Amino acid sequence: MQRRTLARAITLGVGLALALSACGGGGGGGGGGGNAGTPQKGGTLRIVNNADIDFYDPANAYYTVSWTQMRLLTRQLYSYDITKTGDELSIPVPDLADGEAQSTDNKTWTIKVRSGIKYSQPATSEVKPEDFIYAVERMYDKTNPGSGQSYANLIKGAKEFGDGKAKTISGMTASGNTLTIELVKPAADFKSILTMPFFTPLPRDYASKYKVGPDFNKHLVGAGPYRLSSYTPNKEADFVRNENWDAATDPLRKAWIDKVQIKIGLEPEAIQQAIERGDADISQDTQPPNADLQRLSTNPDLKQRFSVNTTGCIRYMVLGQNPGAGAISKKEVRQAVNYATDKIAIQRARGGPFAGDPASTILTPTLLGFQKFDLYPSPDFKGDVAKAKQLLTQAGYPNGLTLTYVGGNAGAGARVNTAFQAAMARAGIKLKIKTYAGSAVYTDSLQLPAKRADHQIGQAGWCPDYAGDAARSFIVPLLDGRSIQPSGNSNYSETNDAAVNAKIDQALAEPDRAKRGQLWGEIDKQLMQDDVPWVPFLYDKTQFFWSSRFKNFHFTPWTAEFDPASVWLSPNTP
Amino acid sequence: MLRYIVRRLLWVVVLLFAISILSFMMFFLLPGDPAAQAVPKGATPETLALIRHRMGLDLPVYKQYLNFLHGPDLIGAGHASGVLNWPPNLGWSFRNQEPVLNTILDRLPVTASLTIGAAFFWLLIGIPIGVQAALRPRSLRDRAAMGFALFGVSVPVFLVGIGLLYIFYFKLGWAPAPKYVPFGQNPLQWANQLLLAWITIAVGTAALYTRMVRGNMLEVAGEDYVRTARAKGLTERRVIIKHILRSSLTPVVTMLGLDIGVLLGGAIVTERVFGLPGVGATTVQAIFDNDLPVIQGVVLFAAFFVVMFNLAVDIFYAVLDPRVRYS
Numbered sequence: 001m002q003r004r005t006l007a008r009a010i011t012l013g014v015g016l017a018l019a020l021s022a023c024g025g026g027g028g029g030g031g032g033g034g035n036a037g038t039p040q041k042g043g044t045l046r047i048v049n050n051a052d053i054d055f056y057d058p059a060n061a062y063y064t065v066s067w068t069q070m071r072l073l074t075r076q077l078y079s080y081d082i083t084k085t086g087d088e089l090s091i092p093v094p095d096l097a098d099g100e101a102q103s104t105d106n107k108t109w110t111i112k113v114r115s116g117i118k119y120s121q122p123a124t125s126e127v128k129p130e131d132f133i134y135a136v137e138r139m140y141d142k143t144n145p146g147s148g149q150s151y152a153n154l155i156k157g158a159k160e161f162g163d164g165k166a167k168t169i170s171g172m173t174a175s176g177n178t179l180t181i182e183l184v185k186p187a188a189d190f191k192s193i194l195t196m197p198f199f200t201p202l203p204r205d206y207a208s209k210y211k212v213g214p215d216f217n218k219h220l221v222g223a224g225p226y227r228l229s230s231y232t233p234n235k236e237a238d239f240v241r242n243e244n245w246d247a248a249t250d251p252l253r254k255a256w257i258d259k260v261q262i263k264i265g266l267e268p269e270a271i272q273q274a275i276e277r278g279d280a281d282i283s284q285d286t287q288p289p290n291a292d293l294q295r296l297s298t299n300p301d302l303k304q305r306f307s308v309n310t311t312g313c314i315r316y317m318v319l320g321q322n323p324g325a326g327a328i329s330k331k332e333v334r335q336a337v338n339y340a341t342d343k344i345a346i347q348r349a350r351g352g353p354f355a356g357d358p359a360s361t362i363l364t365p366t367l368l369g370f371q372k373f374d375l376y377p378s379p380d381f382k383g384d385v386a387k388a389k390q391l392l393t394q395a396g397y398p399n400g401l402t403l404t405y406v407g408g409n410a411g412a413g414a415r416v417n418t419a420f421q422a423a424m425a426r427a428g429i430k431l432k433i434k435t436y437a438g439s440a441v442y443t444d445s446l447q448l449p450a451k452r453a454d455h456q457i458g459q460a461g462w463c464p465d466y467a468g469d470a471a472r473s474f475i476v477p478l479l480d481g482r483s484i485q486p487s488g489n490s491n492y493s494e495t496n497d498a499a500v501n502a503k504i505d506q507a508l509a510e511p512d513r514a515k516r517g518q519l520w521g522e523i524d525k526q527l528m529q530d531d532v533p534w535v536p537f538l539y540d541k542t543q544f545f546w547s548s549r550f551k552n553f554h555f556t557p558w559t560a561e562f563d564p565a566s567v568w569l570s571p572n573t574p
Numbered sequence: 575m576l577r578y579i580v581r582r583l584l585w586v587v588v589l590l591f592a593i594s595i596l597s598f599m600m601f602f603l604l605p606g607d608p609a610a611q612a613v614p615k616g617a618t619p620e621t622l623a624l625i626r627h628r629m630g631l632d633l634p635v636y637k638q639y640l641n642f643l644h645g646p647d648l649i650g651a652g653h654a655s656g657v658l659n660w661p662p663n664l665g666w667s668f669r670n671q672e673p674v675l676n677t678i679l680d681r682l683p684v685t686a687s688l689t690i691g692a693a694f695f696w697l698l699i700g701i702p703i704g705v706q707a708a709l710r711p712r713s714l715r716d717r718a719a720m721g722f723a724l725f726g727v728s729v730p731v732f733l734v735g736i737g738l739l740y741i742f743y744f745k746l747g748w749a750p751a752p753k754y755v756p757f758g759q760n761p762l763q764w765a766n767q768l769l770l771a772w773i774t775i776a777v778g779t780a781a782l783y784t785r786m787v788r789g790n791m792l793e794v795a796g797e798d799y800v801r802t803a804r805a806k807g808l809t810e811r812r813v814i815i816k817h818i819l820r821s822s823l824t825p826v827v828t829m830l831g832l833d834i835g836v837l838l839g840g841a842i843v844t845e846r847v848f849g850l851p852g853v854g855a856t857t858v859q860a861i862f863d864n865d866l867p868v869i870q871g872v873v874l875f876a877a878f879f880v881v882m883f884n885l886a887v888d889i890f891y892a893v894l895d896p897r898v899r900y901s
Contacts (some may be wrong), residue, residue, distance in 0.1 A: 048849075051859060143628045145613060145621050214671040232680075232857045233670050235851040263753070265859075266849035269736050271750055273744040279751035438862070442608045487619070488610065 003420035037551060043569035044259040045550075048271045048280040048412025052234045052264050057216040058200035059146035060139045065284045068561040070197040071121075071253070072239055072260065074222030077101075077111055077132065077179075077194045079252055079570060080467065082554045082563045090368065090468025090557065095252055096127060096223065098177070101194075106511055108184035111179045118244035123206040127223055129174035130200035134208075136169060144213030148198030150477075151417075154190070156182045165470035186509045188516060189469040195558065196466055198426055221265040225255035225565065237262040249436075252347065256552075256568035275547050276302075281569070282546040282553075284561060293354050296545055305546050307553060308354060311560040312366035312470075313463035313540035317341070319447060319533055320456045320503065325494070328403055328456035332395035334493070334532040337403075337457065338376035340388035340427035341420065343537045347381075354543055359536035362479070364525045366557045368469045368513070375528050388427035400428025406445045407459035408436035416459055431457070446492040449484065460492060461540070467557040471520040472508060480504050493533035500526055518564050579889065586881050590874065595871035598639050600866075608668050608864045629668055641665065642870060664874060665867030669860070674871035678853055684754050685852035688775070688844065689769050689837040693830065695776035698781055701782070701826070704787025705819065711792060719784055726781025735774040735847035742770060752848040771848045775841060779833060783826060788824035797821075824891065831887030832880060839876020 001086040008337050053066035061067060061405060071079075078092035078101070094100065098112040117127040136155060139146030140162035152158045156171025171182040183190065193199075200222065210216040213556075218231050225247075226239040239260035248256065266274070268289045274280040288296055296306040319334040320326075327333050343358035349357065358381040360374035379383035392400065403424075414435065421431045435453065436444055446458045462478060464470035477483050481496025500523055507519035527533060544562060546553055549570045556563045609626040624630045630641050642665045663673035670677065707719035742749040749770050757761040794800065795818050803817045804810075840854025851857075853872060860868035 051862065142624050145625070216671070234852075234856060263849065265846065265851055265855050266752065267736075269845050270739055270847060270849060273739060277744060277747070277751070389839050438864075444608055447610075488622075538592070 009357060014337070019528075029242065036310065039254065039256050039568040039569060040550065040571055041091050041256050041568070042258050043256075043549075043571065044261055045282075045564070045567060045569065046255045046280045047458050048266050048274055049258065049262060049264050049285050050266060050268065050271065050283070050286045055213065055217060056218075056220045056228060056231065057144075058135065058197045058202070058215055058222075059132075059141065059148070059212050060144055061197055061242075062147035064559045064561050065525060067197055067559045068284055068564060069237075069239075069262075070200065070222075071224070071559070072226045072255075072564050073220060073224045073228060074197060075117075075224050075250070076197065076200055077113070078191050080251055080556060080558045081473060082556055082566050087468065090366075092191050093252070095195075095250075096201065101188075101191050106188045106190065106509070107183050109181045109183070109190060110404075111181070112267060113177050113179055114249060115177050117246075117249055119203055119206070119221045120242040120244055120566045121205050121221070121222055123221040125203045125205065126201075127201050129179035132179055133169060133172045133174060133197060134204040135174060135199055135202055138202065138207070138212050141212035146198060146212070148196060151193050151196065151198060154183050154185075154187055154193070156184050184367040186511075187472075188509065188511050188513075189472055192466050192469045193472075197322075213354070225250065225253050226260060230533050234264055253399070253565035254568070255565055264265070272545065275545055278549065279548050280547065281550045282562065287543045288376075288545045290351050292545075293351075293543065296543075297354075302545075305548065305550070306551075307544045307546070307555060308541055309555040309560070310357075310365055310464065310557075311540045311542050312364050312467070313461060313560070314359060314362070314364050314536055315350075315459075315461045315538040315540055316359070317489045317535040317537065318363075318455065318458040318460050320452050321531065321533055322449070322452050322494040325452040327395075327397070327401050328401075330395045331532055333397070333401070333403075334390045336388040336391035336395065336427060337424070337429065338393065338532065338535050339378065340424055340429060341385045341535050341537060342383040342423035342426075343381040345382070345419040345423055346416050346537050348537060349419040350412045354536040354541060355412070356541040359539045360528075361536060362475065362527055362534060363471065363520060364464075364539050366467065367464060367471060367474060367520070369471055369517040369524065371521040371524065373525060373528075375525075383423055385426045388429075392428065397428075400430065402432055403456040404454050405431040405433045405459075406441050406455040407433065407435055407455045408441055409437050413441075413459060420459070447489050448487060449489055449494055450484065450486070452494065455492070462490075463560065469513065470517065473551055475520065475523060475527075476504060476508075479531075479533060495527070495531050495533040497527070497531050500531065506564050579885075582885050582888065588883060589881055590878060594874050594875040595641065597870045597877075598642055600870065600873070608866060612668070626668035626885070627662050630666075642751050643869065664871035665866055667860075667868050669863045669865040669868070674867050675795035677856060677868060678871060678875050681851060681853045681856050682838075683756065684850050685838055685840055685845070685854065687754075687757060687764065687768060688771055688841055688850060689834055691765070691772040692775035692779070692837065692841075693834055695772045696780040696833075697830070699776055699781035700783025701787050701823075704784040705791065705814075707784065707788040707790035708795070709814070715790075719788065723781040723784045726777050726779075726784075729778070731774060731778055731843045732847060734777050735771070735844055738770045738774055739847070752850075768850075770843050771841075771850060771859060773849070774844050775837070783829070786826060786829065787822055790825060794818045794821045827890060828887050831890075835877065835883035838879040840872060 041332060045389065049065065051363060053061070053069065054063045055061040055066060058070065061070060069351045075096045077095060077097040081096040096114055096117060098114045102110045113127060113129050119127065136152050136158060139149055139152045149162065155169060157166055157169045158171065160166040163167045173180045173253040189191070194535070203221070206221060207216065210219050222227050225242055225245045227242040229238045229240045231237040268286045271283045271286050272288050272292055275282065296302045319337060320328045323329045345356060347353065347355060359473060361370065361372065392398065407413055417433055417435065421433065423449060424431055441458070445455050462474065465473035477490040479495045481492060481501050483491045484494055484496065503519060503523050503526070507516055507523065510516040510519055542560060544553065551568050551570055552566050554563045554566050609622055609629055609631055613622050614627050623632070630638055633641070663675045665674045667674055667677060703719045703722065707716040710716055739752065739813045743751065750767055753767055755767050800813060800817050803813045839854060841855050842854035843859060845852040845854040846858055857869065857872045860872070
C-alpha cells in the first residue's frame with residue numbers, strides 16, 4: 001500500500017522525496033509533556049501544514065494526515081481509544097458499532113450499528129448498516145478507484161462487484177441495525193481492518209450526487225464531531241462543530257475545541273517560528289527543522305512541548321532474491337551485505353537519533369509480534385567487516401564484487417546512498433548507484449521485477465496501515481511470495497519461501513491474538529535467517545512540537561500522528 | 575503603430591504556440607507515471623488502463639496535445655469534446671480534477687499582489703541608489719551602493735526571506751505571522767502581511783536595477799547632448815533628471831516588463847517561504863503530485879505574461895524615447 005506518512009520527513013508515498021508504502025503505526029504511542037490542567041472547551045486549533053492532504057473522500061484518502069483529520073470528521077465501526085496505553089491501545093474498540101463484532105469462525109462477522117447517529121449537514125439521514133455497504137461499493141469506482149481495494153477484496157463478492165460481474169456485494173447484508181459481513185477466508189484481524197477510513201459509512205442518497213474522488217472532497221459528510229466547512233486545495237481547510245454530533249454516543253472523542261483551521265503551504269522554518277511564537281498550534285506534516293531539534297529537546301520550557309515518537313515505519317535495503325538478480329541472489333552475499341552495513345552512519349545521514357533507532361528486524365516495535373533480535377550483530381551497529389569478507393569469500397567473491405543499487409536522488413535518501421556505499425566499500429562491495437526523483441525509485445524500478453538486475457540492492461521504506469495487529473499490511477505485501485506481481489509489485493526482493501508463505505496463512509487465520517503475535521515473530525526471524533531479504537536499518541521516528549496553549553498531546557500509533565480529538569486549548573496561554 | 579501592434583500580436587500567438595509544444599514535451603520527459611501513482615496497490619492492469627484513460631494518457635500524442643489546448647470536456651473525465659473551449663482551459667488537473675485555468679486564476683490575485691508590491695519596492699530602492707552611485711562615481715556612497723548590489727544579487731532569495739521572517743517576525747515581533755489577506759478584504763492588512771515578502775523579492779531585484787541605472791547613467795553622462803545641455807546653462811538638477819535619467823531608464827523599462835512577466839508566472843521560493851498560496855506555490859505542489867497538466871499550464875501561463883509584457887514594453891518605448899519609431 002502506498003499510504004503517505006511522510007512529509008513529517010518520515011516517508012511519503014506518492015509524490016514527495018522518499019516514498020514509503022503502506023503506512024500507519026502501531027503499538028507504542030505516548031504523550032508529550034505539558035498536559036497538566038483541567039480541559040477547557042472552546043477555541044480554534046490552528047494547524048499549519050507544508051502540503052495538502054490527498055483526499056477528503058474516505059474511499060481515496062490514504063495518507064496519515066488525511067486519516068488524522070478523518071478522526072474529527074468521520075467515525076468508523078471500530079477505532080482506537082487514546083486513553084489506553086501500550087498494547088491495549090492497539091486493540092480496536094467499538095465506535096459506531098454497538099458492541100463487539102461477533103464471529104465464531106473469523107469468516108462471518110455480525111456487527112450491530114449504533115442507532116440514532118446522524119450525519120453532519122447537509123446530509124439529513126442517520127447512519128445505517130447499508131451505508132457501510134455503499135462505502136465498500138464506492139471503493140470500486142472506475143475512474144477514481146479506492147485505495148483500500150485490497151482490503152475490500154477480503155469480503156465475499158466484493159471483487160466480483162468491482163469487476164462488474166455482480167450488481168451487489170454478496171458478502172454484505174444489512175438487516176435492521178445489523179450488518180453482516182462474510183469474508184472469502186477467515187481474517188482474525190478484520191476488526192482492525194475496519195478501523196481504516198476506507199470503511200467510513202456514507203449516505204447513498206446524498207453521496208451518490210457526487211463523483212468519487214476530488215469531486216466529493218468538498219462535500220464530505222460524516223458522523224464525527226466536526227464537519228468540513230470550507231476547503232480550497234493546497235490553500236486551507238476549516239472544520240466547525242457538527243451540530244448533529246452527540247458526545248453521549250461517542251466514547252472515543254472528547255472534541256474540546258470549537259473549530260479547526262488548517263493552513264497549507266508553509267516552509268518548515270516558517271512553521272516552526274509560527275508555532276514557537278504562538279501564532280499556530282501544531283503541524284501535522286512537518287517536523288521541526290533539524291537545526292532546532294537539539295534546542296527543543298533540551299530547553300526546559302520547550303522540551304515540555306516536544307515529542308519524539310516511533311512511527312511503526314521501517315527503512316531498509318531490499319536485497320534481490322531472484323536468481324535473475326545475479327550475485328545478490330546468493331544467500332551469503334545478502335548476509336555479507338547485512339554484516340557490512342554501518343547503521344549508525346546511515347542513522348547519522350538521516351538526521352541522527354531523532355530520525356530513528358538502528359533496526360535489525362522486519363517487524364517494527366509498534367507491531368504485534370515484534371521481538372527484538374539481531375542475527376547479524378556488530379559492535380554498536382557499525383558493521384562487522386571481517387565477517388562480511390568471510391561470507392563473500394564463501395560465496396566465491398574473495399576479491400569483492402560490484403552490485404547495482406537504486407535510491408533517492410535528494411535529501412536524506414541521497415545521503416543514505418553515500419553512507420551505505422562507503423560501508424559496503426569497506427568489505428570490497430562496490431555499488432553501481434542509480435538515483436531517482438521522488439517516488440520514481442519505486443514506480444520506475446523497485447516495483448518492476450523485470451528490472452531486478454538494476455536493483456540488486458534498493459533503498460526503501462514501509463509503514464503498516466494500522467496499529468498493532470497489522471502484519472497483514474506489512475509482511476504480506478512485502479514478503480509473501482504470492483504477492484509478487486509483474487508491475488506495481490511491493491515484494492521488491494521477490495522473496496518466495498514456501499515455508500514462510502504457509503506460516504503467513506497460519507498466522508492470518510489464527511484466532512488467538514497472542515498466538516498470532518507469536519507466529520508473526522517467528523516469521524520475522526525465519527525470514528531474516530533463511531531468506532535474508534532485507535537489511536533493516538532504521539525504526540523510524542517522528543517529532544512534534546506544539547504551542548504553549550495546546551494541551552493534551554497524545555501520539556497515536558494508528559496514524560503515526562497526534563490524536564486531534566483529545567486536544568484542548570488553554571485560554572489563559574497566548 | 576496599429577499595424578505594428580497587430581503584427582506583434584500575431585507573433586505572440588506563434589510564440590505561445592511554440593512554447594505550448596515545448597511545455598507539452600516536458601510531459602514525456604518528466605520521470606514517473608501519474609497513472610501508476612493514482613491506482614491502489616495491487617490494482618489490476620484493467621484498473622491501471624482505466625486510470626490512464628481517465629487521464630487521457632492512452633490517446634495518441636497529438637490528441638493529448640489537443641486536449642491540452644482544448645481544455646477538458648466538463649461532462650467527461652478530462653477528454654476534449656472536440657470543440658475548442660475559449661479561453662483554452664489548459665488541460666485537466668490529474669490531482670484536483672478541474673480545469674487547470676481555474677486553478678491558476680484562483681491563485682493569480684496572490685501572485686499579482688506579490689508582483690506589484692515587489693516591483694514598487696525594487697524600483698523605489700534600486701533607482702535612487704543607482705542614481706546616487708552614478709552621481710559620485712568611486713565615492714564612498716558609490717562603493718556602498720555597489721556593495722548593496724553585490725549583496726543583493728549574491729544572497730539567495732530563500733535566505734533573505736527566512737532571515738527577514740526570523741528577525742522581524744520571530745525575534746522582534748514587528749511583522750505579523752505569514753498569511754495572505756485579500757486586498758478587497760482589508761487593504762492595510764494586505765500590505766502589512768505582504769511587506770516582508772515584497773522586500774524579500776525587492777532586495778535581489780533592486781540590486782540589479784541599481785547596477786543597471788548606475789551603468790547607464792555613467793554612460794549617458796558622457797554623451798555630447800548632455801555636455802550641450804550643460805553648456806546651454808541648464809541647472810544640474812534639470813540635466814540629470816531630464817537628460818541623463820530619462821535616457822538611462824529606457825532599458826530599465828525593458829527589464830521591468832520582463833521581471834514582472836516572470837514574477838506573474840509565480841515567485842516560487844518567496845511564495846513557499848511566506849506560505850502565500852500563489853501560482854508559484856501551486857507549481858511546487860503540482861511537481862510533488864506529478865500533476866503534469868498543471869505544470870504545463872503554469873509554464874504556458876508564465877510565458878504568456880513574459881511575452882505580453884515584452885510587447886507592452888516595446889509599445890511603451892516610444893513614450894520614453896522618441897527616437898524609437900514603429901515600422
